[in-house]
Structure formats: C-alpha cells, structure tokens
Amino acid sequence: MNKIIAKKQLSATVFQMEIEAPEIAEARKAGQFIILQLGGEFDERIPLTIADADPVKGTITIIFQAVGESTHHIALLKEGDYIENLLGPLGNPTDVRHYGHVVCTGGGIGAAPLFPIVEAMKAAGNRVTVILGARTKELVILEEKMRAVADEVIIVTDDGSYGEKALVTEPLKRICETTQVDCVVAIGPPVMMKFVSLTTKPFGIYTIVSLNTIMIDGTGMCGGCRVTVDGRTRFVCVNGPEFDGHLVDWDNLLLRMGTFRAQEEEAHHRCLVGLDTKEGEA
Amino acid sequence: MHPKKQLLDDAAKLLLAELEGKELTARERNQIPLQEMATQDPSERILNMNEVALGYTEAQVRIEAMRCLQCKTKPCVKGCPVGIDIPAFILEAEKGNYAKAVSIIKESSLLPSVCGRVCPQELQCQMYCTVGKAKKDVEQSVSIGRIERFVADYTREHGLDEIPHVGDDSGKSVAIVGSGPASISAAADLRREGHRVVLFEALHKAGGVLVYGIPEFRLPKEIVEYELEILRKMGVEIRLNYLVGKTRTVDELFDKDGFDAIFVGSGAGLPRFLDIEGENSIGVFSANEYLTRSNLMKAYAKTNALTPMYRSKRVAVFGAGNVAMDAARTAKRLGAEVVSIIYRRTETEMPARREEIAHAKEEGIEFLYLLAPKRIIPGEDGRVKEVEVIECKLGPEDEDGRRRSMMIEGTESLRSYDTVIVAIGNDSNPLIKATTDGIETSHKGTFIVDPSTCATSLEGVYAGGDIVLGAATVILAMGQGRKAARAMNEYLATL
Numbered sequence: 032m033n034k035i036i037a038k039k040q041l042s043a044t045v046f047q048m049e050i051e052a053p054e055i056a057e058a059r060k061a062g063q064f065i066i067l068q069l070g071g072e073f074d075e076r077i078p079l080t081i082a083d084a085d086p087v088k089g090t091i092t093i094i095f096q097a098v099g100e101s102t103h104h105i106a107l108l109k110e111g112d113y114i115e116n117l118l119g120p121l122g123n124p125t126d127v128r129h130y131g132h133v134v135c136t137g138g139g140i141g142a143a144p145l146f147p148i149v150e151a152m153k154a155a156g157n158r159v160t161v162i163l164g165a166r167t168k169e170l171v172i173l174e175e176k177m178r179a180v181a182d183e184v185i186i187v188t189d190d191g192s193y194g195e196k197a198l199v200t201e202p203l204k205r206i207c208e209t210t211q212v213d214c215v216v217a218i219g220p221p222v223m224m225k226f227v228s229l230t231t232k233p234f235g236i237y238t239i240v241s242l243n244t245i246m247i248d249g250t251g252m253c254g255g256c257r258v259t260v261d262g263r264t265r266f267v268c269v270n271g272p273e274f275d276g277h278l279v280d281w282d283n284l285l286l287r288m289g290t291f292r293a294q295e296e297e298a299h300h301r302c303l304v305g306l307d308t309k310e311g312e313a
Numbered sequence: 314m315h316p317k318k319q320l321l322d323d324a325a326k327l328l329l330a331e332l333e334g335k336e337l338t339a340r341e342r343n344q345i346p347l348q349e350m351a352t353q354d355p356s357e358r359i360l361n362m363n364e365v366a367l368g369y370t371e372a373q374v375r376i377e378a379m380r381c382l383q384c385k386t387k388p389c390v391k392g393c394p395v396g397i398d399i400p401a402f403i404l405e406a407e408k409g410n411y412a413k414a415v416s417i418i419k420e421s422s423l424l425p426s427v428c429g430r431v432c433p434q435e436l437q438c439q440m441y442c443t444v445g446k447a448k449k450d451v452e453q454s455v456s457i458g459r460i461e462r463f464v465a466d467y468t469r470e471h472g473l474d475e476i477p478h479v480g481d482d483s484g485k486s487v488a489i490v491g492s493g494p495a496s497i498s499a500a501a502d503l504r505r506e507g508h509r510v511v512l513f514e515a516l517h518k519a520g521g522v523l524v525y526g527i528p529e530f531r532l533p534k535e536i537v538e539y540e541l542e543i544l545r546k547m548g549v550e551i552r553l554n555y556l557v558g559k560t561r562t563v564d565e566l567f568d569k570d571g572f573d574a575i576f577v578g579s580g581a582g583l584p585r586f587l588d589i590e591g592e593n594s595i596g597v598f599s600a601n602e603y604l605t606r607s608n609l610m611k612a613y614a615k616t617n618a619l620t621p622m623y624r625s626k627r628v629a630v631f632g633a634g635n636v637a638m639d640a641a642r643t644a645k646r647l648g649a650e651v652v653s654i655i656y657r658r659t660e661t662e663m664p665a666r667r668e669e670i671a672h673a674k675e676e677g678i679e680f681l682y683l684l685a686p687k688r689i690i691p692g693e694d695g696r697v698k699e700v701e702v703i704e705c706k707l708g709p710e711d712e713d714g715r716r717r718s719m720m721i722e723g724t725e726s727l728r729s730y731d732t733v734i735v736a737i738g739n740d741s742n743p744l745i746k747a748t749t750d751g752i753e754t755s756h757k758g759t760f761i762v763d764p765s766t767c768a769t770s771l772e773g774v775y776a777g778g779d780i781v782l783g784a785a786t787v788i789l790a791m792g793q794g795r796k797a798a799r800a801m802n803e804y805l806a807t808l
Binding site: 054055058072074075076100101115116117119121247250251252254257264280283286287289290293294298 | 554
C-alpha cells in the first residue's frame, strides 16, 4: 500500500502525485518507470515514468494525464488515499554521460519523464537545452523547474498561445543547423518522437527516445510491449524503455499502439458518462 | 458421453453398498470399474470460465480408492516427483478419513488441490500403477490425481485443514524470489524449521503460473488463494510488487536487508517467439500475454475488466503444450469461432496433458498436425490476415528421444486468421542473472545447481523450479523447492 502524500493539478487534465514508496525512491534512476494498479479485481496495470524521487522522504512523484478510464480513476484519488500496487523501478536508466551539448525535447506530458533526465544530464556536466511542446498554453508543464536546471528553455505551442507557434521539430532543426549538438533526448507522443528522430537523422546526432508502448506486467514476461529496433524484436519494459530513435521501426510501433483502440474508446466513453454522474450528484 | 454427477454418484452408491465392509481380494479390486469424473457439458462450458472437471463425489472416491491394490512395493510413489506416500493416503480415502489422507499428502506436497488438477498423472504416478499395467492401459490406472483432488477439496470445504507446525524462531531469515509452486513449497519447508521467510513477488498477486497462466476453467483461483493463505497463517510474509533485480538486487537482500540465504524460484517467464516475418503484426500475442490478460487481469470479464482483450473470430495457436491448450480454450470461451492448434509434429508427440487435449477436442478446437507456420501476413491496417503454413514430416529422433519435424519444401499454403497466439515455450527469467555477479547459468540461461542440493555457484543462494529446469511442470518445481529447502535448512544450521 502506497500513500498519496501530495496531489497537485498541473493543468485541466494533468495531475502530479507524490507517493510513499521508499524502496523505489531509493533504487530509482532517471529514465525508469513504475507499474501502477489501483487494487481492485478488475483494475488494469499501467506504466508511468518516475518524474522525481526523494529517497530521504521515501517518496516518488508521478505526473500523468487523465486520458482514459484508469487514469481518470487515479485522478479522482485524494491526498491520504492509497494506491495498492506500485512496482518499480522498472526498465533501464537513461544512459547519462558527458556528451557536450544535449537537447532534451518534451511533448505534452512527456515533459514529466524528461525532467529527471534534464537534471541528470546537467549534473553530468552537459550544456542542456530544453524544448517543451504542447497543444496549447494550459498544457505546458514543468516550465519553471526546467528553467531552474537547464541552460536554455524553448517553449512551442501548436496554437501559438504561448511561446513560438510551432512543433518541437522546428526549433530543434534550427539548433541542429546553427550549433553543435551531441545528443538529443525526445519523450512525448510516438509520432512526435518519430519526427524528432527524422529531424536529427540527417545531422547524424545520437537521438535517445523513451518508448511508451502498451504494457501489462512490465517485467519481461509477456512481450506485449515489443518493438522492432534495428531489425530485432525488443521488449520495451526490459530492453528499454530508451532506444536509439534512428533504429526504431516507428510505423510498426504506431500501428501496435492502436491494438485496442476500439475497446479504449468504449471505455473512455463509459468513464466520461461515469464522471458526469458523479458531478451531477455533487 | 457426459454423464451428470448425479448419475455417476447413484451408480457409485449402489456399488459402495455392495462392497463396503467386505475384505476385498486383489481380484475383486481389479474388477471394480474406473470411476469416471463428471464434467461440464462442452456446449455449456465454452460459454463460461467455470471449472470443467467437476470432481468425484464421496461415493465415487471411496470406490476409486478401493481399486488400489496397496502394493507393498508402491511403484506409483517413484513416479511422483515429491514422493507422496500414495497407497497410504488412498487407504485413508477408502476409509473416508479424508483429513488424515490430506495430512499424509502434506508431508510431501503443500498443494494437493492444485496438483490433483494440473499434474500430468499419466506420465507420473499413474504411469507406474500396477492396475493400469495389468490392464495394459494407463487410462485404467487408479485415478490417483482425482482422489488427491477430492480429499484436498473435501478438507478445504469442511474446514478440516490443519496449519502445519512451525518450529521455534531460529533467528535466521530467508528471502524467496518469486511465489510460484517451487517457492511455495520451499517457503513452507523453511518456515517449518522456524526461519523467518519472506516471499518477494513481482506481480500484484502471488502464485506465479497458478494465477497468471493456468485458467480458471482448469484451476479455480480461490483454491490458489486458499493455499497461499495457509502459507500466510504459518507466518510466511508475502511481499507483492517487489521485483528482485530492480527494487533490490540479490546482493542487497544479503547486505542491506540481512537475509541469511536466498532461494530463487523466478521461473521461466520469458516468452519465446518464432522470429518469423510478420510476428509483430497487430493481433499476434505471446500465450503469456494472452493468458495474463485473461487470468491475472480478469479481462475475460468483458463488462468489468479495464484490461482489454483482443476480439477474435479466427485464432491460430502455435504450439501443443498445456499453455497452447489453455490459450486455445480461452480464445474459444472469449467468442472465437475457429481456433486451430498448429503443431509441427503429430498427436503422439504433443506434450500437453491427455485430459486437456481431450477437453479441447470436445470444445471444438481444431488440431492441425504436421504443419508449421512460416510467416504471418498482415492486412493494410497492420492486423493479422493470414498465416502461411508449410507441411512437415517426422524425421529421426533427436537427443531427447523426440522425433524431429522436417519441413517439406513446396507445400506452403495460406490460412485465414485474425489472431495468432504463440505458445512455443518460455525461457528462464534473465533478470537475476543480469543483476547478480557470480551466478553460473547454462547457454539456455537456466541456473546451474548442484543436483542434490539445488545450491547455485553463489554461497547461500539456492534455486529451483523452472529457473533451473526450463519450462517444466508444477510438481517438478515443487520437488525442487523441497530439495532446496532441505539443503538450506542444513546450511542455515551451520551459520
């Protein structure tokens, strides 16, 4: 049982929770994730990246977007409530080292898992540029924390409501053309990571992506998360989640992400109906 | 074909009235007919997840027990990997002393309700049974598994189980990695000696393959829960959501947490794929994934479960072990119209339990022998559309004595499917090896242990079950757990 110590709403659909999990907090490194299951007989297991951890307090921080039925349920939890099942830290840590100039690119909620990597890259002596992209101003998260750590932060929004009206690939391309870049890290929706990889490829810049495929156990026993990397089948949960973006079969990954789309849409509809009822009662 | 429990019970009662109290000669015992076990009707059971085999009635179990000749040489016992005193417990069952029967079994096996259901008895105890030998038909052997199942179910349902005795606190503590059958039996035997025992399980439910792998229709999950509860009552601590190798390494369990010895029972959970074209198409699942979704995550409960299940009409299952049978029968229950087992050998070589093969056939699973998948062909949407198969023939025996399968070039053809389940086996779990220095493993990744003690190359670390054997059976895993515990108890006494 893991107690929720603090909860904060970062935007209309994005929530931050600090949760008691002393052993995970102690073991965790940047780039790793957890699997969370609420505890009911029918609850699903969902992967979430560890956005921050405090080994002294024995807590980890997760940031998630309420996008479907399970994440809506988690979003309804309050401080003092418990999350029954929390497994981690899972996956391999980010390959943090002194590269030189590292550009960290986060799309939407991807800024959350990106933050510990930005911190670690900075601590390893890199010059760190952060590009944060979001659909609209309200969805930009962690800007202050990023500014406190990174050398430079660039914000882009799809609708131009904040920062530059652009996709993350536009400032990224500009930076690659004008300055020396030694490593790019991209975390966000798969399509964004695909285009970041396509952007850096002509420059030959090593590009780390953090894949967020469908997962169940997160420990390597099912292969639900498998992807093709450099022609080989790899399990994201144990061989990743980070891979060389230039070697990932993005089209297969994008297709596989849609395996359960029909069921997810039904579930999402069901949960929105559920939420309406609850608000009506209140 | 599927007599109701009532009918079987009526016949057994009549016979019991005739035989009860008589001194039976071996000849008379030999004439008692094998008791058939009632099952759910196939047309009904493919619509539910409930247990298929319904178990004996009390009259039936007493009659079946009378078929045992109480051989002095006990040939059946040598077929049991944990050496249960089979004639002794059957004699108690014959007398109606079910609790006594269970306590005899529990001297050797902590999971009689489970093993009575899932052991391949035709290859173990029942293969050596004198009655079956005399009748030249292993199917005519005394139904040891069914009797074991009955007595265990009876004591559970009547609250007659005793919690095994636990010795005084030894001051030593043991960490057990994994909570499957090997770990469960090791935990019980170590706890009996008074050691503190902590089981570390990565998933959110304990039981290993008993909860995520074997479906409800073969092994009701409440039975697994019950058996684990006995372990808890003995004082064994079960820590869920704890992945040894990640949350803590083996070294840290010794150094940070102060454990005196470690038993690794982390199993063979790494699914093998065929590495053929199209295997990452949408709709291709490892059997582990398919069964974990259905069993552990309860995805078969379509209206309640948040974990989705793929909707299938035509399912191809590659492989022919118990896992393949379980996956095929699950797919059928989830609404698939056609489910084919595609196997490159023939029925004789199939490794699955005979009873499960028979049940699968009754449920309308199609068996395609001497056929191997060559590639999976997706449609434009990336979803499985067809499987290209090739015909095979049997060749000479390999080193394991199993006949090789050889593809016949030029016999390729296409079969239409929307789902593929790959059930060609599992490899051992690589995480402990990858995060612990000094553990010797084979080229297959299994732990190399001293066969008499299950000790690994690292002092204080023992291992058993599928992590040593490769994917094997529940009872073999339990046998290893017991062997390791015996050696660990000796080792701990020297500390």
